[in-house]
Amino acid sequence: xxxxxxxxxxxGVVVRKRRKGIYVLPNLFTLAALFGxxxxxxxxxxGRFDMAAIGVFCAMVLDSxxxxxxxxxxxxxxxxxxxxxxxxxxSFGAAPALIAYVWALQGLGRWGWIAAxxxxxxxxxxxxRFNVNTGVVDKRYFQGLPSPAAAALVAGFIWxxxxxxxxxxxxxxxxxxxxxxxxxxxxxxxxxTMVTNVPFYSFKDVQMKKSVPFAAIVLIALGIAVINIHPxxxxxxxxxxxxxxxxxxxxxxKSRGMHTSVISMSxxxxxxxxxxx
Numbered sequence: 469x470x471x472x473x474x475x476x477x478x479x480g481v482v483v484r485k486r487r488k489g490i491y492v493l494p495n496l497f498t499l500a501a502l503f504g505x506x507x508x509x510x511x512x513x514x515g516r517f518d519m520a521a522i523g524v525f526c527a528m529v530l531d532s533x534x535x536x537x538x539x540x541x542x543x544x545x546x547x548x549x550x551x552x553x554x555x556x557x558x559s560f561g562a563a564p565a566l567i568a569y570v571w572a573l574q575g576l577g578r579w580g581w582i583a584a585x586x587x588x589x590x591x592x593x594x595x596x597r598f599n600v601n602t603g604v605v606d607k608r609y610f611q612g613l614p615s616p617a618a619a620a621l622v623a624g625f626i627w628x629x630x631x632x633x634x635x636x637x638x639x640x641x642x643x644x645x646x647x648x649x650x651x652x653x654x655x656x657x658x659x660x661t662m663v664t665n666v667p668f669y670s671f672k673d674v675q676m677k678k679s680v681p682f683a684a685i686v687l688i689a690l691g692i693a694v695i696n697i698h699p700x701x702x703x704x705x706x707x708x709x710x711x712x713x714x715x716x717x718x719x720x721x722k723s724r725g726m727h728t729s730v731i732s733m734s735x736x737x738x739x740x741x742x743x744x745x
Contacts, residue, residue, distance in 0.1 A: 491543035497534035505559025521627030560619035561591030587659035594662035618658035624704035
């Protein structure tokens with residue numbers, strides 16, 4: 469007896485069914501990204517906000533790799549997709565909201581936790597909408613700001629301020645209250661932008677397997693060198709520009725009379741009703 473895994477064939481030969489398993493490699497990257505979010509929360513609880521921000525950025529890098537690894541090794545699975553969404557909710561939804569609240573927003577009382585909750589709720593809504601609309605969205609664009617980029621905006625601001633020596637109660641070049649309200653604005657902006665229909669370039673049409681000119685490798689090396697000059701400033705600046713780029717694309721499409729929605733026209737109505745704008 470084999471726990472219901474064997475079935476008799478017509479000729480009396482017992483055929484053993486293949487057990488369903490879980491692909492290890494892509495899920496290792498997903499678990500590592502989840503650990504990055506968990507690590508960020510723990511560091512924030514211990515007052516190490518620079519390390520908390522680094523944990524979020526590490527989770528973002530690992531999250532960008534798990535899907536690519538799965539496609540390159542042909543190990544995509546429904547389990548992996550669900551695991552990735554749950555990991556994203558922790559690393560890019562709950563973690564940035566909690567870090568922002570512990571670092572500054574708690575000083576605003578109810579306004580602080582409302583901003584943190586709005587961000588967390590918008591991250592959950594954005595991930596749920598992404599899972600539902602996967603088949604109808606133009607692959608070249610994200611519908612709304614992707615949650616890793618939103619997390620990078622929030623965590624990047626905290627990392628930058630921490631590296632510049634800004635501390636709670638400090639009133640040198642900026643008052644702590646001004647910094648607190650700036651954090652409030654970044655948190656709300658990142659959260660609400662996740663649930664808009666604004667198109668953000670996804671970079672999914674960049675083929676990693678294709679050959680590229682030698683100059684492209686040189687540019688990548690220069691980019692790495694620039695980031696190493698001062699990672700908090702460079703990375704935060706990059707994600708601020710990316711966080712604004714969607715509205716630039718939206719305004720450009722609107723001015724040209726083009727469709728601003730990234731939802732592809734299909735026959736899946738009424739599920740898409742109200743999504744085309």
